[in-house]
Amino acid sequence: MNTALDTLRSTFGLEAFRDGQRAVIDRLLAGESALAVFPTGGGKSLCYQLPALLIDGLTLVVSPLIALMQDQVAALQARGIAAARLDSSRSGDEVREVYRQLRGGELKLLYVAPERLQNARFLSLLQGLQIGLMAVDEAHCISEWGHNFRPDYLKLAQLAREIRVQRVLALTATATPSVAEDICRQFGIPSANHIQTGFYRPNLALGVTPCRDDEKLPRLIRGLQGSPQDASIVYVTLQQQAEQLATQLQAAGIRARAYHAGMKPEVREAIQNEFMAGEVSTVVATIAFGMGIDKADIRAVYHYNLPKSLENYMQEIGRAGRDGEPSRCELLACPDDVRVLENFTYGDTPAPEHLEALIRHLLSLGEAFDIAVHDLSNRFDIRPLVINTVLTYLELEGVIAGAGPFYSTYQVRFEVPQEQVLAGYDAARADFLQRMFGAGKQGRIWLTLDVTEAAEALGEPRERLLKALQYLEQQGSILTQVKGVRQQYRRLQTPDLAALGARLAQLFVRREEQSLSRLQQVLDYAEDGRCLPAQLCGYFGDVLTEPCGQCSSCLDPGPRTLPAQEDTALSGAQRSAIDALIAEGQEALRHPRQLARFLCGLSSPATFRLRKHAAYGCLADQPFRQVLSEVERRLGLG
Structure with a gap:
């Protein structure tokens, strides 16, 4: 570990490892896989960034958080470390440059979104590389028992084996014992290599305030006005509510802004920058805010609405006080919030008949087929995330096999006159290009080309059209924009459709029940009179040996009674x-x-x-x- 300590000091400018970091890095440098369960702000990133410099080959970092990837790659590059990222914000030229760096062995760390690992070309490139380490951030997403299941994550363990990853590091801030066990099982991580630091953070004073809906706003305003310069986050459930509440806080003289996923990316980035710079003191946000944001001096986190799970709550309060200074986290506990959260859960569960019809349709498309998730979503009235989950389970059961995505439509803008493009090729190639362009629809500026339809009309392989477009763009003759992503699959078997449909329907019913159970756990936490940090530690398999002495339960012992939910009889x-x-x-x-x-x-x-x-x-x-x-x-x- 002397080499690791030297690297910590010389490259990262730190004098000592934090709790748990040395144990994780030690396992990785010994060639073993590990699971790191550290609280938010506990230093998980260093656990793969430092070993990446000492391990032969590439370190592949899988993360769903574009903001985190951007920040970390920029910070690594500033330290002279060869790092890059591939995500949806990258241009075609940027992607090609990263591919070139990969082939040349120039990169030590590459950050990718999990969706990138569905790309057949990218996977083919990875299979030819030495991947010394794969780091999986937000690893709880791999577990169907977790609070934030993502279908793309389910395939990561299998993928790690296919591309011959030498060791894996799974990282999360919110894994219950059952989820941690599931992560270790899928990645083959020995139980001894499950490194978990304490969940208790003594600088956070946790509070629960039972209140009716009409009591929340005045309580929040009083809290924010008491420390007007402090950086604060207020979490709400709905985007519309974020806008409304921010306006109400502004009317009370508080420098507040709303932030949610419905805003344009440039607007969200501007608000985030204002908050980071201290120009805005309070951000009223849905859970879209805070993921991967490294602001150490957030002094307060308020939950204006109930969080949908204790995992979400732990993650969100973890954004307070990352500098170690005293901070407060207040939950305004109103049971009426439950209804909206429950309804979100019910909205994701497909009707069994629609689910079986979807599966029947997929398996009727032939041995090789391609689909657009958006089209299937509209046709069968099933949300896109649920469609992707179904496709993933069909892959894991060996019913279908993914063959990667492709774009169905290319928009082409000629950078030089079309006649000049054709004049640069022999008669046969010029004829092919002319017929290809003729298969598109010419607008005022852009030529729209459905590549699949054009290939069928010309009697040519689609790959030939794609290579021609790519070559012309590399030559500077054209500029292209892509849209209409479609997923390719192969059918491997035709199972009993009724049994398969019933099995998947039961899976979604079980997930619905789990989500509702997690919501009830939040209510139980709010009503329980025991020390709040002790309750949270127990939920995550940790033990707080004595009460914290500063939470609302410790300061005001005795049971808490939440207001009764309003009468719900139908009129x-x-x-x-x-x-x-x-x-x-x-x-x-x-x-x-x-x-x-x-x-x-x-x-x-x-x-x-x-x-x-x-x-x-x-x-x-x-x-x-x-x-x-x-x-x-x-x-x-x-």
């Missing part, structure tokens, strides 16, 4: 609204679950165009299960 007018909607016979609302989602204000692919309908969201204040039960009863199904 006569609401029942009439259900009957009226059923009588319309809308094609997109034929299934009871579609009707219930629509009435609760949960948009789905098939009902998106109906969102201005008077009945949309008219029962948003009612529990989804109650609305679904009433819909089924009025349809004669219950």
Whole structure:
């Protein structure tokens, strides 16, 4: 470890390792795989950045957080470390330059989004490289028992074996014991190499304040006005609520801005920069804010709405006080928030009939086929994330095999006149190019070319058209833009469709139950009178030996009582609204679950165009299960 310590000091400018870092780095340098479960701000990144400089070959870092990739690559390059990233923000020229650096062995670290690992060309390149280490950030996403399951993550363990990764480092801040066990099992990590530091952070004072919905705003304003210069994050559930609350805080004299995924990227970046510079003191955000943001002096985190799980809560409060200075984390516990969070969960569960129809369709497309997730989502009224989950499970069960994505449509702009382009080639090649361009639709500036349709019309392999376009762009003759991504697959077997459909339907029901259970755990935490950090430590398999002495439970011992949820009995007018909607016979609302989602204000692919309908969201204040039960009863199904 002397070499590691020397590197820590000479390259990273640090004098000593933090808790857990040395143990993880020691395992990796010994050629072993490891799991690092450190709290937010606990120094996980160094655990792969430093070994990357001492291990032969490339370190491949898989992360879903573009902001984190951008920040870390910039910081590494500033230290003279050969690092690069591949994500959706990179141009074609930038991607080609990274590929060149990879082939030349010039890079030590490469950051990629998990989706990049579906690209057949990229995988082919990786298989020819020596990959000394694969670091998987946010590794809890690999576990179907985790709180933030992502289908692309499920295939990472298999992929690591296919590209002959020498060792793996899985990293997360929020793994319960069962999730940690699942991660270790999938990556073949010995239990002794599960390195977990304590979850307790003594500089964070945790508070829970039971309150009704109309009490939250004045409490929040008082808290923010008490320390007007402090950097604070206020977490809310809905994008519209972020905008509204930020406006209310501004009216109270607080330098607040809203931040959510519905904003344009340049707007989000500007707000983030203002917050980092101290020009904005408070950001009112959905969970889109804070992932990978390295601001050490956040003094307060407020949860204006309940978080959807204790894992989310732990991750979000972890953004406070990363400089070690005292900070406060306040949860405004209002049970009425539960309804919106529950309804989000119900909105993701597909109707079993739609799920079976999707699988039947996929397996009827032939031995080799390609699909667009967006098209399937609209056709079967299943959200895109759920479509991707189904495709992933079909791959893992050996029913289909992915062959990588491709873009169906290329837009071409001629940088030199088309006649001049053709004049540079012999008669046969010029004829091919002329026919290819003729298969497109010429607009005022751009020629739109559906490559698959053009290939069929010309009787040529699609690959020939793609190579021609790429070559012309490299020569500076044309500029291209791509759109319409499609996924390619091969059918490997035709299983019992009814059994497969039932199995996958049960999987989504189980995930729905897990999400609802996690929400109940948040309520239990808020009501439990025991030390708050001790509760959180216990949930994550850690032990706090004595009460913290500074949380709201320790300062005010005794049980907490949350306000009762409002009465949810359906009125006569609401029942009439259900009957009226059923009588319309809308094609997109034929299934009871579609009707219930629509009435609760949960948009789905098939009902998106109906969102201005008077009945949309008219029962948003009612529990989804109650609305679904009433819909089924009025349809004669219950």
